[in-house]
Amino acid sequence: MLNSFSSPISSLLDQRAAGHSLPAGLYTREDVFKADLDVFFHHHWIYVGLECEVPEPGDVMAIDIGATSIILLRDDDQQIRVVRNVCRHRGARLLEAGPSIVSKLVCPYHQWTYELSGELAHAPHMGQDFDKSCRSLKPVQFRSIGGMIYVCLSDEAPADIDRLAEVMEPRLQPYDLRNTxxxxxxxxxxxxxxxxxxxxxxxxxxxxxxxxxxxVSFIDLDFGFDPDSLTAEDRAIAEEHFAMYAERTRQWEEEGFPSQTVEQTRDCATNFRTQRLIIAGAGESQTEDATAASSKLLGSMTRKDLGDVHLWGHNAWNHFMGDHAVTVMVIPLSADRTLVRTKWLVHKDAVEGVDYDLHKLTHVWIETTNQDSDLVRISHKGVSDPAYEPGPYSPFSEKALDDFATWYVDRMRAHGY
Incomplete structure (x- = not known):
């Protein structure tokens, strides 16, 4: 095997064996990290936030992605816009990362002032012949899919996001995320x-x-198992479960709630998977007892028995239930540090302490994220160890990982690595 610390990235990609995890250098090397940012966070569509985070004109949200910073905002005409967080004078940041409320975007350095449309309104001491019309803030390509904001920082955005929109718009419509x-x-x-x-x-x-x-709310059979390892009794239970799943999915579909598994995870640019999952136990929500956390349901929902619409992307995972939703965004910070940002959504009129208890709403995913954080930490330590060599994925429980690694290598090669 080539030395992962000296070989070009292309050699590391060549080393990846089907059905196995990635070579160490693809997780640990600084040049790979920089390539990942360029390929997957600048030339692919990424999830960055929600329309409901900027509900009123002048509401803005600055988001940092590597060295890049963007501003998600709602303008004076109630339209969503996404612009580069870079002054067109000498490049100063307009806003620090996070939410703000503004009437206009004003550069703190020399007070160049921009309308919420991005147009340059005022540039002091630039002379009468200065043409403001060519100094608007640079726009960013974005798509709002059911109220979820996806951006592509490249001028050439992958067209296959249309498939994501086609699949998810009807699935998300009953939850009305724009009014959360x-x-x-x-x-x-x-x-x-x-x-x-x-x-x-x-x-x-x-x-x-x-x-x-x-x-408590997840059903372990849904995530893969080796059928040969089951007793005859357990195999019968599994068969009964999947027969029930097929029937429940058929009923949901007939009632107008899209539920079938849709995957676009290989031979594509925009990577996603969605399915309506049955919730275990009480069957209502991802809480400590699987009952709804909020009595005020989302959107037009009138039922608590419609499971969990899950949606994966290459930098996000999301769960949409009758009473609330959980969205998670992943942004790389360095080769060995990653921001995981989790948001819990409720109906915009839901009142804490009246309609929902915050602890019940958040406890499961706070604990799960902390547990996952420790697993990622020990995994990174392991792949950084000289003893590490790529291991085989379970064909029953880790097919999605093989798909992801295969997609990753293919997309790196498509971008010249």
């Missing part, structure tokens, strides 16, 4: 590579041993 609000947000810095964070979320092989809170 953020009840809580938690940022966790995981001590590991962003791909390890995504791989960890792509499988539940580890769930029963590590996520007691989540397993």
């Amino acid at each position: 609000r953020i009840a809580h947000q938690v940022d966790v810095i995981e001590e590991g590579n962003w791909k390890l964070a995504m791989e960890n979320n792509r499988e539940c092989y580890h769930c029963s041993a590590n996520h007691p809170e989540l397993c």
Whole structure:
């Protein structure tokens, strides 16, 4: 095997064996980290936030992605816009990362002032012949899919996001995410590579041993198993479960709630998977007892028995339930540090302490994220060890990881690596 510390990135990609995890250097090397940012966070569509985070004109949200910073905002005409967070004078940042409320975007350095449309309104001491019309803030390509904001920082955005929109718009419509609000947000810095964070979320092989809170509402059979390892009794239980799943999915579909598994995870640019999952136990929500956390349901929902619409992307995972939603965004900070930002959404009129209890709403995913953070930490330590060599994925529980690693290598090669 080539030395991963000296070989070009292309050699590391060549070393990846089907059905196995990635070579160490693809997780640990600084040049790979920089390439990942360029390929996957600048030339692919990434999830960055929600329309409901900027509900009124003048509401803005600055988001940092590597050296890049963007501003998500709502303008005076109630339209969503996304612009570069770079003054067109000498490049100063207009806003620090996070939410703000402004009437105009004013550069703190020399007070160049921009309308919420991005147009330059005022540039002091630039002379009468200065043409403001060519100095507007640079726009960013974005798509709002059911109220979720996806951006592409490249001028040439992958066209296959249309498939994501086609699939998810009808699935998200009953939840009316545009009329939700953020009840809580938690940022966790995981001590590991962003791909390890995504791989960890792509499988539940580890769930029963590590996520007691989540397993109250998750059904372990849904995440793969070796049928030869089951007793005849357990095999009969599994067959009964999947027959029930097929029937429940058929009923949901007939009632107008799209539920079938849709995957676009190989031979594509925009990577996603969605499915309506049955919730275990009480069957209502991802809480400590699997009952709804909020009595005020989302959007037009009138039922609590419609499961969990889950949606993966290459930098996000999301869960949409009748009473609330959980969205998670992943942004690499360095080769060994990753921002995992979790948001809990409730109906915009839901009142804490009246309609929902914040602890019940957030406890399962706070615990799960902390547990996952530790797993990512020990995984990164392991792939950094000289003894590490890529190991085989379970064909039953880790197929999604093989898909992700295959997609990753293919997309790196498509961009010249």
